[in-house]
Amino acid sequence: MKVSDLGFHHLSGLLDRGDLVLRTGPFDTTIHSPLACVHHGIATLYADFEVLQEPVFSDFHVRVAPPAGLRRWVGKQVLFHYDDEIPFKPLPQDQAFPMLEWGLNWSISTHAHQYLVIHAAAIERGGRAVIMPAPPGSGKSTLCAALIHHGWRLLSDELALLSPIDGALTPLARPVSLKNESIDIVRGFGPEIVIGPLSRDTLKGTVAHMRPPAASVRRAHETALPAWIVFPKYRLGAGAILARHVKAQTLMSLVENTFNYQALGETAFRALSHLVDRCDCYTFEYDRMERALEMFSDLSACPD
Amino acid sequence: MGTNLVVETLYSPAHIHALSLPAWDVLLRQARRADLSARVYWVLREHDLLGSVPEKPRVYLELAWQYAERQRSAVQWELNTLWRSLQNLGIRIILLKGAAYLTANLPSAHGRILSDIDLLVPRDAIDMVERALIQDGWIATHQNAYDQRYYRQWMHEIPPLEHAKRGTVVDIHHAILPVSARIQADMNKLRMAAIPLNIPGDFAVLAPIDMVLHSAAHLFYDSELGHGLRDLVDIDALLRYYGTEAAFWEDLLHRGSTVGLSRALYYALRYSQHILNTPIPATIMAQAEIFGPPAWIRSIMDQLYLRALIPHHPSCMTLPARIANFLLFIRGHWLRMPLRLLIPHLLRKAFVPHRQA
Numbered sequence A: 001m002k003v004s005d006l007g008f009h010h011l012s013g014l015l016d017r018g019d020l021v022l023r024t025g026p027f028d029t030t031i032h033s034p035l036a037c038v039h040h041g042i043a044t045l046y047a048d049f050e051v052l053q054e055p056v057f058s059d060f061h062v063r064v065a066p067p068a069g070l071r072r073w074v075g076k077q078v079l080f081h082y083d084d085e086i087p088f089k090p091l092p093q094d095q096a097f098p099m100l101e102w103g104l105n106w107s108i109s110t111h112a113h114q115y116l117v118i119h120a121a122a123i124e125r126g127g128r129a130v131i132m133p134a135p136p137g138s139g140k141s142t143l144c145a146a147l148i149h150h151g152w153r154l155l156s157d158e159l160a161l162l163s164p165i166d167g168a169l170t171p172l173a174r175p176v177s178l179k180n181e182s183i184d185i186v187r188g189f190g191p192e193i194v195i196g197p198l199s200r201d202t203l204k205g206t207v208a209h210m211r212p213p214a215a216s217v218r219r220a221h222e223t224a225l226p227a228w229i230v231f232p233k234y235r236l237g238a239g240a241i242l243a244r245h246v247k248a249q250t251l252m253s254l255v256e257n258t259f260n261y262q263a264l265g266e267t268a269f270r271a272l273s274h275l276v277d278r279c280d281c282y283t284f285e286y287d288r289m290e291r292a293l294e295m296f297s298d299l300s301a302c303p304d
Numbered sequence B: 001m002g003t004n005l006v007v008e009t010l011y012s013p014a015h016i017h018a019l020s021l022p023a024w025d026v027l028l029r030q031a032r033r034a035d036l037s038a039r040v041y042w043v044l045r046e047h048d049l050l051g052s053v054p055e056k057p058r059v060y061l062e063l064a065w066q067y068a069e070r071q072r073s074a075v076q077w078e079l080n081t082l083w084r085s086l087q088n089l090g091i092r093i094i095l096l097k098g099a100a101y102l103t104a105n106l107p108s109a110h111g112r113i114l115s116d117i118d119l120l121v122p123r124d125a126i127d128m129v130e131r132a133l134i135q136d137g138w139i140a141t142h143q144n145a146y147d148q149r150y151y152r153q154w155m156h157e158i159p160p161l162e163h164a165k166r167g168t169v170v171d172i173h174h175a176i177l178p179v180s181a182r183i184q185a186d187m188n189k190l191r192m193a194a195i196p197l198n199i200p201g202d203f204a205v206l207a208p209i210d211m212v213l214h215s216a217a218h219l220f221y222d223s224e225l226g227h228g229l230r231d232l233v234d235i236d237a238l239l240r241y242y243g244t245e246a247a248f249w250e251d252l253l254h255r256g257s258t259v260g261l262s263r264a265l266y267y268a269l270r271y272s273q274h275i276l277n278t279p280i281p282a283t284i285m286a287q288a289e290i291f292g293p294p295a296w297i298r299s300i301m302d303q304l305y306l307r308a309l310i311p312h313h314p315s316c317m318t319l320p321a322r323i324a325n326f327l328l329f330i331r332g333h334w335l336r337m338p339l340r341l342l343i344p345h346l347l348r349k350a351f352v353p354h355r356q357a
Helices: A007-015 A036-045 A093-111 A140-149 A181-187 A214-218 A247-257 A267-279 A289-301 B003-011 B012-019 B021-033 B035-044 B055-089 B097-103 B123-133 B145-154 B187-192 B208-220 B228-241 B245-260 B260-274 B282-291 B295-310 B319-336 B339-352
Strands: A020-024 A029-033 A058-065 A077-082 A116-125 A126-134 A153-156 A161-164 A176-179 A199-202 A203-210 A225-234 A238-243 A280-286 B091-095 B117-120 B138-140 B161-163 B169-173 B203-207
Touching: A007 A029, A007 A036, A020 B117, A020 B161, A029 A093, A036 A093, A036 A203, A036 A214, A058 A093, A058 B035, A077 A093, A093 A161, A093 A199, A116 A140, A116 A267, A116 B339, A126 A140, A126 A247, A126 A289, A126 B145, A140 A176, A140 A181, A140 A289, A153 A214, A161 B295, A176 A181, A181 A203, A181 B161, A203 B245, A225 A267, A225 A289, A238 A289, A247 A267, A280 A289, A280 B319, A289 B035, B003 B012, B003 B021, B003 B035, B021 B035, B021 B055, B035 B055, B055 B091, B055 B097, B055 B117, B055 B123, B097 B117, B097 B203, B097 B208, B097 B282, B123 B161, B123 B203, B123 B228, B169 B319, B187 B245, B208 B245, B208 B260, B245 B260, B245 B282, B260 B282, B260 B295, B319 B339
Parallel strands: A029 A058, A126 A225, A225 A280, B091 B203, B117 B169
Antiparallel strands: A020 A029, A058 A077, A116 A126, A116 A153, A116 A161, A176 A203, A199 A203, A238 A280, B091 B117, B138 B161, B161 B169
16 A cells, blocks of 8 residues: 555544554654644655555654644744654754654664665666765755656665675665755656655755655665766766776775764675775766766666 | 563563564564663573564664674773773772673673773772873763762762763762762772783772672662663673572672662662562572561562663653652662752752753
């Protein structure tokens, strides 16, 4: 059963009671929230995701709700709960849906140590995957949003889950987070694009999420072996330059970009070393999306 | 609501066969809150039951175990570093609680997670130990004036030190209980009986009977019971391990009364047996009754401790449990501070927002 099969009223009821169990890739999450904006966000952006009916073992229990006490009514705020913990300070209530997304990301990077959680986008085509680590502002999310509508499958826009056992990437296929100008850019990609409500004045500026392609969500149980690591950077006047990146430096960048590197210790080091060994590593500077799409297309056409 | 699955699992591991997936979900959350996930993993492994654990819970229990194992080697590394800072002071450093169990390879070490490293040093050495550590990158936590006064003037302890880069926390003690406490323990006897460790540096651990007494004092005179169940699991493991030696029990009782900790010991024996089924010789329990409180107090304590020594997780913290926890919180403070300090302190804790150190 999918979220879209539930009907909004039923979905709201489940969320109000904390009975909604949402499957995203390998994780089942129990979500609890009384807030209408969260109900709508889930209905819109998670429409194609599976909802679990029978009681199960949840990987995470999260709750997004106003604080108890006076703050419930004065200067409306929202808190993220992870089980019985409150890991973050409150945010204004209109940021409740992004807070759920950030909270889910935090839950994974803090607790899902069966994977290396790398701060990177990951996409797949023809059985091979690209990992795109990138600091905020590099245009990674816009690029990722474009690629997954031009032949590539979304594994994740934010958290690449690498198995230390077989080196494969496990998809999440969750909504793609966009900010500021990229929201309108992505909206312009075509009529099939669905963007959720905007949250203004967040720490990152204006934030919104794009619904992931249904095909990506349908295949969220299919892992993929990485073949390329590409560091993208949008830069005016760059043209389209793909350059080999020194593997040792790639390894160090990945270490810096792996959220749970410290928690995994030697396991993480070995896994990243193997990853860098098996992958072709590049930096890619671009200033036009068409050229970027072409480049990635060419990459995937290269023989193994 | 109210089912303590962690204790059920530790007490009789085979009962996991009856657990449904949602029950595993609750068990893991309770264990996580009680810092006992890795311990549960170890108990199930010891009983050859890991194969009966469904895949997802088994993965998370394994991760908890791996985390505890990694912490073990990290602790050894930290002790080496601490020794480099303190070796010129010419004092013997006694390790307490988790750090002691891990380095001495005791059964209580299996699946034991540390939140900080507890060290015991002579009282007159406290200032120079603090200075030496601050020089080497450790910084004082609880920087605000009130907390500093609380620790130094009233509790006669120094606030825990945190390493500026690594984030490790070291708690330096010179006594088992704060100086302003109503009950005092004779520290000289404990120091004299300490057993040197076979690791680099002049480190030692308390003698087995003193380890039990320290753990008992910590649990039954403390105000924070978030780790209460974990502390009881430590006590149970120590008693099971050392209790096979005939002389241990008599020595334990004797030492308890010599150093002034027999009431805490009484509670430790009573609740360890009741909650975790620790095998304690009947003659010893009978002898220990002398150290117990009057019957009416004992029954109040039972009501409080049997409710509070559970995972502090919403799934089993019923209202009675929360009330019990609160009353023991007050009791713990009352035991450590004279009344004239206690009331203002409690009022402050209730109304002044807690700031992170």
